[in-house]
Each structure stands twice: as C-alpha cells, then as structure tokens.
Amino acid sequence: MPGWLFGSLTAEHCGSCSSAAMAWLVVRLAISVSLLYTASAVFEDQVGKFDWRQQFIGKVRFALFDTQSQASKKLLVATDKNVFASLNSRTGDLFWRHVDKTGPEGHIDTLLMYGQDAVVVVGNGRLLRSWETTVGGLKWETVLDTGSFQAAALVGVQDHVKYVAVLKKSSISLHDLSSGSQIWVENLPDSDTVQYQTIYSGGNGLVFVLGVVPNSHIVIVEYKIEDGEIMNKKSVEAAWMSSLETSCTIISSGILLCADQITQSLYTLPLQSAEQTEMRQIHLQTLDLEVASGFQPVLTSTQPNPAQPPLSEFFLQLSPDHHILLQLKDNLIAPLRDFNPSYLAAFATSGERTVAAVMSPKNDTACSINLFSADTGRRHLDTTIIYHMDPNGGKPNRLYVHAFLKKDDSVGYRVMVQTEDLTLTFLQQPGRVVWMREEALADVVTMEMVDLPFTGTQAELEGEFGKKADGLLPMVLKRLSSQFILLQAWLAHLWKLFYDARKPRSSVKNEITIDTLSRDEFNLQKMMVMVTASGKLFGIDSKSGTILWKQYLENIQPNSVFKLIVQRTTAHFPHPPQCTLLIKDKDTGLGSLYVFNPIFGKKSQIGVPALPRPILQTLLLPVIDQDYAKVLLLIDDQYKVTAFPSTKNVLQQLQDTASSIFFYLVDSSQGKLSGFRLRKDLSTELIWEVVIPAEVQKIVAVKGKRANEHVHSQGRVMGDRSVLYKYLNPNLLAVITESTDTHQERSFVGIFLIDGVTGRIVHEAVQRKARGPVHFVHSENWVVYVYWNSKFRRNEFSVLELFEGAELYNSTVFSSLDRPHPPQVLQQSYIFPAPISTLEATLTEKGITSRHLLVGLPSGNILSLPKMFLDPRRPEVVSEQSREENLIPYAPEMPIREEWFINYNQTVSRVRGIYTAPSGLESTCLVVAYGLDIYQTRVFPSKQFDVLKDDYDYVLISSVLFGLFFATMISKRLAEVKLLNRAWR
C-alpha cells in the first residue's frame, strides 16, 4: 500500500467566533492591497542578513585529486545525485557544480581525469562528456550508441594519453580525448554469451577487453588502437569465476590477477602471452593467508599513469578489517606488509612515487592513518593522521588520499574520509580537520522547526509558576531570589555589551553552541530538525545554519519513509521538548519509533511501544497526557490502535473522547478511501468508504489542512458591505487523482474535496486534457493546484474557494455532522508561464497577514506569489464593487516578477520541499527550501508592518524631535522677551 498518509481529525472544532474579526478584515484588506505590488521583495541591503544557503553534492562515488601541480586545490567529485563538482580541497567549498537531470538518465557511470580534462560517462553509457576543470565548462559531448555501460578507460600511446575507450555490453568504441570524435567502434565477438566487463590498456598500442562466461571461461580480446582490428582472441578456463569485476584486477605488465574465496587461491594470467593457456593457481595457504568465510576477497591495484602499465604491488582484503600489501615479482607473489586490523587502504601517487595509506583502528573512538611506500611496504615516519570518529556518526567506508611531494622530497599527504552517514572529512597531519561536509543533507526527507527553549533564567522564572505552592514565605523568598537572578543576568548582559563594544567588530562574533541557544524576542530563531534519507538526523540553528547536533541512526533500510512528529514543544518547562520519528519500511510497512529531544538531539529514555504489525496511519491528537505530551495514535493493518504515550491518564482521556476521534485510510492500489471512528476499547469501526475506480483514475495525493494553521477572518467583505463567509471545515480532505490513460486527449486530473468525518464529497472537479505531476496546497477555505495542460503544453494553476454564503450556519462551532448546506464553490484557472517543482503557502502566527504561495521553480528560484492573484472572484469586467473589494481584474497569464524571487541569486538546486513556519511576529514567516541545497529565509507577505523598517531613520526622527524641542524653547524665550517689551511700552 503506497498510501502513507496521516491526519488528525476530530469532529468538532471551535471556530474563532467573533465579530471583532470584521474590523480586522478591513485592516487586513487594506494592508494587502496597499502592498500589492511591492510585497515580499528583497532589498539589496538585506542580502545575507537573515537568509543563508548551503550547497551539497550528495554521496561521493568518485573523487579525484588534481595532482598535476602542487598548488592545485581542485578535488573533482561525482556523486549519486548526478552531480559533478569541483571542490576547493583547502576549504571544502564548491568551485563549481553541475547538476544533471535526476534518475538513471543523468547517472554518472564513471569519472576519469587526465591533465585539465575530466571525462565523464553519463546515463548508462549514453553520453560521453569532457569537462574543462578549471572553469567548469564543457569541452565536448558525444552521444554513444545504445547498450549498457560496462567500463571505460583512458588509453595512452607512447606515454601520451590520447584516447578514451568505452566498453558496452556488446561493443567497444574509442574516442579522441581532445575532440570527442569517435575513432572506431567495433562489435564484440559472442557478446550474447560472454559478459564483457573490464577494459585495460598498458600503453603498448593495444586495448584488452576481458569478458567472462560465468563458471566456464574467460575471454580476452586484443584490439589494435589505430583501427580497432582484432589482433588476438583467446579463452582461458576458469570454472570457479562468476564475475571479473568483483574478483579481478590487472597488475604489473598486463597480468590478470584474480582471487577466489572458495578455493582460497589467487590466480594469475599474463594477458598477452600466447603460450600460457590456463591460469596459474597460487594457494593462499602458501602465503600463510586465509580469507574470512563468506567474504569476497577484494583486490586493489593502481595504475598511476594510464599510458604505463600498473604497479606490481596490490592490496588484498581478506576480511572487513584485514588488508595485506602484496607484490608480484618474478612470477612470485610475496607479502610486503600485513595490516591487521585495518579498515581501509588506498594508493596515491605523486610524481614518480606511489604510496599506500592504511587506516587502522587506534581505540574505540579514533583511527590512525599511516603512509607506507608502495614498493617496499616500509612505513613513512611521522605520517600519522589521527581520525576521530564521531560517536553519533557512522563508520568510515571510503578513503581518498591526496599525496604530494614536500620541499625536502618526502611525501606528504592529506586524506578525505567518507563515512556511512555521508560525512566527508578532510584531514591533514597530524589529525587536524581541515573541513567537513555533511552530504546527508543533500537528501532531506522531512523537517520540523522547534522553538528554542528559554534561557536558564527565563526557565527559572517559568519553573516558579509551574511548581506547586508551598507556603507564603518560601514563595516570597523564591520570588525574590529569581528577581535577583534576573538582575544579575541583566548586569552581566550590560557588562558584556560594554566589553564587546571595545573590541573590534570581527572578533565579537561569538560561536553558537547548544548552551548559548535561547529564544529571541520575536521567536525568529528556531531549531530546524531535519531528517535525511540516509537516516541521519540534524539539528540546525535557523539563524546561522550551524549544525548543532547530529545523530546517525544505524540499520535504516535504504527505502524507508519517515514521519517526524513534535509531541511536546519547548513551552512546557521543566519537561524537555520531545520529537518522535516514525521510521517505516516501504516494502513491509513495519515501523519503529525513535524518540528524541529536538534541542539537544539526545535519545529520550521513554519506552516506546513495539510495533509488530505494519503501520497504516498515524495521527497526533490534541489530547495531552499529564506530562504535556500530545498523544500519538498508530493504526496498524488490522485497524488496531496503539497509543503513545499510553499511560492510564491517556487511556482514560481517550475513552472519554473516543466517539469524536475519526481518521481516514487511503488505499491507492484499490482507489479506496475509508473513514474510521475510534471505539472506547481502542478498536475501530468503519463508518464510510469512498471508492474511486482504480481502473480509470488513481489517487496520487491526499492532504488535509495543517494543524497549526490559524484563520483570522471568517469571511470576506464584499463591495456592497455584506460578508461572504468562508467554509472553514477543518476536516476537509483534498484528494487528487490522475487518469490511468495517459493519452494526451483523454488524460485528466481530478480533485475531490471529501469531509474526513462523514465521507461526504463536498465538491469534485475534473480538469480534462491534463496530467500530473500535480502540486497542490490546501489551506483555509481554498485549494490551489497546478497541473500540466497537455493540450496547450503549459502549466496551469487552478484555485477552488469554498464559501458558506452570506450567512453562517453555526458561527460558534463547526461540526461536520451538522452542516445541512453544501458550500458554494468558486473556481478559476490561470496560466503559469514556467515549470514548477514544488508548492507551499506561507503561514503566520495569527493568520492576519495576507497569504502568499511559495513556488519552487526548476531554475532554483523560489517565487513568492500573492494569493490575491489566485482569487476565483477576480472579475472579467471591472465593476465599482470589485474595485471596492480591490479585486484584480482577471488576466489569463499569471505574472512572474523577478522581485518576487525571495532567494535572489541564491538558487536552490532541485528544490523538493518548502517548509514554512510562523514566527513570533505576525508579519514574518520562516521559510526553508530544501532539495540538493538548503536555503533558509524569512518572508514578509504584507511587509514588516509590526516592526520598524531596517532603514528606519533614527537620526532624522531624533534630530527633528530635538529641533522642535529647541525651537519651542527658543520661541518661548522670544515670546517672553516680546511680552516684556510690550509691557514696557
């Protein structure tokens, strides 16, 4: 069941009931209208003031250091996010980054580098690209023939690398390195039976292609570089072999070396010799070695220069933490050095010298990396780098070494360590961390913003009120003591201000740590809790973007889905805030809970319920237990409900309120939406079911309204001073369907508005000749959705607004069960002249500020589009009344102004989600856009009407005040003199 939907539905919600709201309506209208054309733009001096961006690349698959010159800082990386980038190896910043399309078509198969050029094979061998690495410009691009990619190699002739060879499943092609033009392409012999996997060239004018028929024999084909003529072809028996790629490598002057776990042997075979027709077997026993059972031995060799044969030294990995450096000499394999235990080993070359770096465990929290010369296995002195493992992180799993020659001709090196949790750490001797990148953040799945706690002193005061009264005198004493603490804190603050003022400005910038975190006056600074696909959690300060805590959850399945729930906010001191992460395996549906403190990132000691059955739905109730934690209900596939926390108090409350707790389930494979009611014994009963025939259309998304959304005004004032009341049903669900028929004439997008308590279909609409992906926002009394109009090939926005009419049925309480009149539905559609990545709406504390839609565009910009433009009451013909209401006349095309891009040139690549949170200021909404990058900013949809402007002219206002003051004084004096003179006259 792909449906993974959550919702909290209670039957009755008290609507904010007031007529004073009407006054606000007018104010709000005035605000929104007067600011229509300038709203939400960025001033140039605001750049970087409250916004920040962090750019990521993803999990590194290939990393190459530029070893051409000593001063080069370039580090080229290709990642699983289809990103090819150049990093500054001194700082970890990006020089440039190229983001290709997502999915297998942009997948980077391999990265090769020679000189200033980097050759990349993209899209399973579809494209061959060469990049100029200093500028980051494309040199050339060629389309290769179809066929799945196997391997690619640089081919050198007489010490010069001139070509690149690409091996496909059934063909091999050779391309010129400087222009990309194809020199020749040849079909591989017997490609239907032989799996060709490896390509090798040692610079002697020949290209070897190696294939294997599993458990039978190896095929070696020699091609001449000039014209692709087959010089030789032979097959060698190798019954034990299943794959060349995993078990073989090429060492020395073209000798194939393979390792086999079952026979506990190494096998060698010279590629070129005609006489040897079978592989020579070397038992590992003769070398006193043994491969750990069940472990596929790994061979690592190095070919420093593609125009030269590889070195004869190689690493053999016998178990996950045992490497051995071996050498092939005179047809004999001899161990050079045994590294036991050792986690990782890698070769690196600088100039003529090749070294091997080996990471070995030092103690529980640290590893040491040492450098050894490759040809002798001797340890280089004073080359130890201590790598401290993050106790909240994962184990290191890749080691990239950058070796360089020092002035005294000794070899120096730096290493980049990649860990399971996708942290890149760049270290230099003797263990200084030069930079660190948290690449897990390139794949944020979900996030929440949590208010920061009060400072110690504020909390102290709060705590005073929270405790039980214990007599008059102690209370007075406590009061006095807390006042004294406040005074002390204030004096300390003043002293700090004074002290800082004397220091130069640059040194004042103090580091933000968890201990110094506290809520600011307007609650603008919050803790961003981010959950990433790799299972790493982050706590990020929203003001600066500093990572304050991180926690790697091990054993997370790669296809897990996450749901983050804030159960208790920081408002309930001394109870710590509490977040719950529900981790669900997509295939089995089995879930587990992880409870933690969102401010400090520590795992909470609270016992979590075991979840033996797949979880279908969760809902967070407004019911709280005695510790102020909201109750989370988990519904399993047998419609049984588990409550968390499940104390007696909670169960009692649930029994009392069970009859008004409803929830819904979505089964998109059967097109079934069903509503349930909770029973007193925590079982459930089915009360409604809506079936949308799955053969015709499939449910793609279901969304309710956000629980923390406030609607300030209950209606809209019309031009004739009457009020059009909004249909504010908190239980309304918006269901989006797409047709299964994708033909452009017959495809359609459907939208259903369904009451989640009664199952009543409030409205349905169909957009013909339209297809997804549909992005939509459901808020207040409106739904805005975007679809692709396949007839006119453009994106269209459509807005649905629901109104009760001129009279409110029951103005105090909204009940789904008692709404006899269906709402009036207004709809209007507009053309949106750009593609769309994601859609979200701004959110403010009280809902007085006008709403904006935040549209993430594929170009990386985030557009803040006033909701006023998406108003189904926009008139075609302007009338007196519509002018009175400040309705914009209808125009089919939605405007896109560059001033509405809230992130100016700080584009967010592949924006996947936008998170909005209210701040303590009504005018301000906090926005986080995440995708490959993370961008945080604040938006002011109705301008900053509740704070003074940034450029407020204090000098002018004070000079005017003083001027007036002195003018009065002087004129008073003059008047006195005049009076006196007159009296004398």
Place this chain on the structure above:
Amino acid sequence: MNLRARACVSALLLFGLRVCFSQDIKLQEDDEDVMFKTPEEDVRVQVSGRALVPGVRAQDWISSARVLLDGDKHVGFLRDDGSFTVSDVPSGSYVLEISSPTYRFQPVRVDITTTGKMRARVVNYIKTSEVIRLPYPLQMRCVGLHSYFIPRETWGWSDFLMNPMVLMMVLPLLIILLLPKVFNPSDPEMRREMEQSMNMLNSNQELPDVSELMTKFFSPPKSQGKAAGGGGARGPRGGAPSPRAGASRRKMRD
C-alpha cells in the same frame, strides 16, 4: 449523500476570455497537436544553439548556467564558447530556457517532429499555436541582468518638499502667514498696480481671476489711500500675493 456541490462556478479563461465549466471543457481540434503527437518510434535528437552574454567572458558565467528543457526534464551544459547541445531529446514540443542566476535569457519553444525535424519559435503561452519562427540552431542572447531587488526608498529634502501632502500643507500656511505682511493694502503703489492688473484681466472677461477675488477678500472697504502716490518701493515688496497674481503681473510687464 449529496455528492456534488450545489453551486460550482468554475471559470477557466482560455483564448480571449472564453468561459466554460471545468467539468466540460470543449474539445478543440488543433492541427498543431496532431503534428507533435507522442511518438511510437524512438526518435532522439540533439537540440543545439549558442548563448551569448555581450561583454562578459564565457568562463565567468557558464559554470553556473544550465540549459533546461521543460523544467529539468532534459539538461544541457554550456561550452567555453557559449554553445550548447542538449542530447537525447525525444520528439515533442519543449520550452528551452537558459537558467543562470545572474543573466536573463528569453525562453524559446522548440518543436521536434517524429521524423526529427526541428524548428524554434517564440514562446506564447496564451496562443500556443501561434508560430513566430526563430532561427535554428538557437541564438540565445542575454537580455540583461536579473533584477531581484527593489531599491530602498531614500529620503531626500527635495522628495520631502515636493510631496503633494507637504505642498498642500505648507503652501496655505505660508500664504496665511506671509500674505498680510507682504500685501499692505494701504500701500498706494501696490494698489495702483493691482488696479492695472485688474484692468488687464477685465479685458479678458471670460476668465474669473483669483487675484481679483484675493483683492476683494483682503482689501478693506474702499475709502482712503488714493492720495499718497510715489514711485519708490516696488521691487522688493512686489512679492506676489498668490502665484497666479504674480504670473499675471509679469505678463503685464511684458
């Protein structure tokens, strides 16, 4: 159960404000569409062109720019000389844009037929079938910098003084304060001048004049003051009672 909402007003305005119900959008035959139907056979072509930013070296902007076809459905990159190719594009109609955080380019619609023929035309989202051909291979020229920022309202004395509100407030104030001082009704010179101007204006009968009203308003009942003559103080006291009067007097001098 009431399945459908009672009143559904849906307005989808397409070509020239055509209103129709969203449940029932009329089918409209468009021969453009027949031409660019989804292909059965797999035709993959290269879209190529060249992007130019006049006066800027290609190295300075190409690394942050991308060529996007219909969002990021297909992505191409720029070469050092500004040229680009987007490879492996199946037939269809696409909007090609160059996305650069600094420079702005006009998007172009590229149509690829099932046989692999290509043409480029101006993007028009409202009249989608309108064809205004553009050269192919594409020539993308930068049309300026992105203007992300709006200028701050700066405060200046001139802005302040020229503000209509200020003008409305200050000018009457000045008139009330200064007029009695400047305009001395007992000054015979002034008076004569007034009369002259009045005569001038009277010749121009159809226009009632402010200065006339002013004089009537401010001058005391006609009694004394014709006696005293004399040339003297003319210039400095000639401060206009009202702009209009001043203007008319100047005219008279001419």
